[in-house]
Amino acid sequence: MKLYSEDSSPFSAPVRAAVYAKALDVEIEPPPGGLLSAEFHAINAVGTIPCLILEDGTPLPESAAIMEYLEDKFPTPSLRPEGAEARARGRLLQRIGELHIMTPLVELARRADPAAPDPDPGVWLTRLVRGLSSLQTYVGEEPFALGAQLTLADCELAPALFMLRKTAAAYGKAALLSAYPPVARYLAGSSRHPAIRRVLEEMAPTWELRDGA
Numbered sequence: 001m002k003l004y005s006e007d008s009s010p011f012s013a014p015v016r017a018a019v020y021a022k023a024l025d026v027e028i029e030p031p032p033g034g035l036l037s038a039e040f041h042a043i044n045a046v047g048t049i050p051c052l053i054l055e056d057g058t059p060l061p062e063s064a065a066i067m068e069y070l071e072d073k074f075p076t077p078s079l080r081p082e083g084a085e086a087r088a089r090g091r092l093l094q095r096i097g098e099l100h101i102m103t104p105l106v107e108l109a110r111r112a113d114p115a116a117p118d119p120d121p122g123v124w125l126t127r128l129v130r131g132l133s134s135l136q137t138y139v140g141e142e143p144f145a146l147g148a149q150l151t152l153a154d155c156e157l158a159p160a161l162f163m164l165r166k167t168a169a170a171y172g173k174a175a176l177l178s179a180y181p182p183v184a185r186y187l188a189g190s191s192r193h194p195a196i197r198r199v200l201e202e203m204a205p206t207w208e209l210r211d212g213a
């Protein structure tokens with residue numbers, strides 16, 4: 001299998017974290033011809049990364065769909081918790097990470113471009129603050145979102161929270177993460193997992209970030 005991805009891509013990072021945690025034999029390459037190229041769009045009509053190319057050549061875009069597929073196809077080691085309630089909580093935290101933290105951060109990063117500043121980023125800042133506020137009610141003292149084991153929720157949340165410092169700083173809110181101590185503690189703990197650490201190290205040059213910076 002092949003995964004089209006870029007180190008800079010926030011939505012690709014959770015999939016790579018899952019691939020690394022499961023030690024899967026997946027070739028990871030940038031999209032052929034570039035992300036916006038006709039060549040890549042001929043392969044993946046959705047046009048986004050990440051995109052997994054299955055063994056039969058079928059393209060599978062959308063990070064959440066890819067991660068669910070990898071869990072179904074390669075169930076060991078599992079990145080899903082046991083039990084319906086824990087799984088529901090895990091999916092919820094993945095959704096909070098994707099829709100209420102990662103998506104606002106990507107939109108805010110785009111709108112912070114000095115060449116095309118957005119005069120009213122308020123809707124995305126509000127969504128981000130709600131995402132962080134809700135997340136802090138779910139994470140506890142344990143290193144991972146659902147306890148002692150890494151799950152898909154961590155693959156989603158840790159890269160998003162890692163991006164937070166840079167993007168928040170562009171809006172004069174460099175200390176935003178420290179306003180949510182449980183979330184800051186969670187990021188520090190989950191980042192110690194080798195698969196998460198590897199992805200954060202891949203993201204760091206693009207997002208000009210280092211752990212603890």
Ligand SMILES: N[C@@H](CCC(=O)N[C@@H](CS)C(=O)NCC(=O)O)C(=O)O
Nearest residue numbers: 009010011047048049050062063064
């Ligand atoms: N919901 C998608 C979002 C993917 C996405 O927007 N990826 C960005 C790169 S991080 C992209 O491909 N942008 C190019 C485009 O939107 O044309 C997912 O989770 O995979």
